[in-house]
Amino acid sequence: MTPRRRDEQVGPTTATQLADALRARILDGEVAPGAPLREEELAxxxxxxRHTVRTALAALAAERIVEAAAYRGARVAALDDASLIALQQLRGALETEAVRLTTETHGSAWPDEVTMPIDAAVDxxxxxxxxxxxxxxTRAHALVHRxxxxxxxxxxxxEAHRxxxxxxxLLLAHVRPDYPPGALAHEHRAYLVDIMSSGGSAVRAHLDHSTALIRAARSSPDAD
Known part of the structure; x- marks a missing residue:
């Protein structure tokens, strides 16, 4: 048997490729929340x-964008308001700690080496x-926070934040809060200034604001 070369690159598995394809369809809004994901049909x-399908669906379930139940199969997750609030609370905890650590290292005036990648993401x-x-x-917005x-x-x-x-x-694939054109980039430039000076309180205020806008958009008659 010929040994594997050390520099040989191992490509993604078929299950990983399928998970990536399904994730893209779900997050682009092509598959509605609550829609069934039938193993035989996907295979x-x-x-x-079907084993590959099950492995891919299990990976997406770990990301909480697919729900699987015994005897009912898998379906796209449908996030209610309670799930939204819990998600934002956890994001807030992680982002607050991240901001605290950065400020602990650099003080309230973060150096260019820290702010330039954030500014580029806002651009x-x-x-x-x-x-x-x-x-x-939505992806560019996520990149700013990441x-x-x-x-x-x-x-x-x-890793936990990602x-x-x-x-x-998934939530924003089907809900578009009322952001005027250019408002998100403007808001996040101000947010960077706020977190350097106010830390966790700025993080909580920012996420509370976005939660309120998302909830309002979900209750709108025009929402999907």
Missing amino acids: LRHGVS DLARAEASGDWPAI TIVAAAGSPRIA LLESEIL
């Missing part, structure tokens, strides 16, 4: 085994807003 559509958000592409806007958390230099906090991202993207 036929993607030309894979990406501004470009996404100019395009009017809502899925692109970059703020990454500035703390804590891999565990960054695991929450799919849930909020």
